[in-house]
Amino acid sequence: xxxxxxxxxxxxxxxxxxxxxxxxxxxxxxxxxxxxxxxxxxxxxxxxxxxxxxxxxxxxxxxxxxxxxxxxxxxxxxxxxxxxxxxxxxxxxxxxxxxxxxxxxxxxxxxxxxxxxxxxxxxxxxxxxxxxxxxxxxxxxxxxxxxxxxxxxxxxxxxxxxxxxxxxxxxxxxxxxxxxxxxxxxxxxxxxxxxxxxxxxxxxxxxxxxxxxxxxxxxxxxxxxxxxxxxxxxxxxxxxxxxxxxxxxxxxxxxxxxxxxxx
Numbered sequence: 001x002x003x004x005x006x007x008x009x010x011x012x013x014x015x016x017x018x019x020x021x022x023x024x025x026x027x028x029x030x031x032x033x034x035x036x037x038x039x040x041x042x043x044x045x046x047x048x049x050x051x052x053x054x055x056x057x058x059x060x061x062x063x064x065x066x067x068x069x070x071x072x073x074x075x076x077x078x079x080x081x082x083x084x085x086x087x088x089x090x091x092x093x094x095x096x097x098x099x100x101x102x103x104x105x106x107x108x109x110x111x112x113x114x115x116x117x118x119x120x121x122x123x124x125x126x127x128x129x130x131x132x133x134x135x136x137x138x139x140x141x142x143x144x145x146x147x148x149x150x151x152x153x154x155x156x157x158x159x160x161x162x163x164x165x166x167x168x169x170x171x172x173x174x175x176x177x178x179x180x181x182x183x184x185x186x187x188x189x190x191x192x193x194x195x196x197x198x199x200x201x202x203x204x205x206x207x208x209x210x211x212x213x214x215x216x217x218x219x220x221x222x223x224x225x226x227x228x229x230x231x232x233x234x235x236x237x238x239x240x241x242x243x244x245x246x247x248x249x250x251x252x253x254x255x256x257x258x259x260x261x262x263x
Contacts, residue, residue: 009037009040013038016037017043020047020096021044021074039069043070043071048092049099053066055090058085059082059083059084059085059090060084060085061083074097077090077091077092078093079091079094083128086107087103087104087129088103088104089104089252090102098153099151100254100256100257101147101255101256102128102254104128104252105133105252108143108250108253110142110144111142112138113133117136118137119133122134124165124249126214128251132251133249134247134248134250135246135250136246137245137246139242139245140237140238142235143235143236143250144233146185146231146233146234147231147232149224149229152224152232153224153257154225155224155226157223157257158255158258160182160220160222160253161216161217161218161219162180162216162236163210163214163215163216163250163251164250165215165251167249169247171246172243172244173245176245177194177238178196178237178238179193179236179237180194180195180218180219181193181219181220182220182232183232183233184232193219197248214251219234219236219253
């Protein structure tokens, strides 16, 4: 006997909502009755973040987004990142519904970024943000940022990635390492990673090219527990030799859930 004839719809929708978005899509294929329940707002409401209304209301997205069926809204947030008013970007991971978060260059603290002889703001067609920061000339490099942990998904391991480009005439990143650090406010300092952004050809490439054409390099990882009213802080710095540096383009720092197959 089909389960939809034994249990009421609200019980079945509760059961499905305790699985995953992928499982809900699979169950929708079982029968017409299952399709109606598995695609319902009651199920997909549970896969959306608790603060999704606040996220959308405080973004550049049209308010009409909130009137979509919950399943359509879920996949819209997976495939179409939302730009917040404070210069950050948010989207959902399709498989789990966990939050991805990207802090754009405008929302980062970049030393001397407002000094035209050191940095300039440019537009690039492949950037997620309207403006990215291009390094013209500095001796010491420092980029810092922070995010409230309650902005992210709880009970989740996250990795932080520095997203950047290097122009053809870059200088100062081939032999001098930069230090990357990720830590949670009020806890012991995390591991400081020393990496070379532009290593010679005979050295292993530490940065990886993304599908969008940008480069990314892992800064570190952290666990976001349930009591997440603190802040995660991250930094990139090189302040040891005063060697001139130029040609770095900063898009931002991306925080995304860690998976077993991630490096």
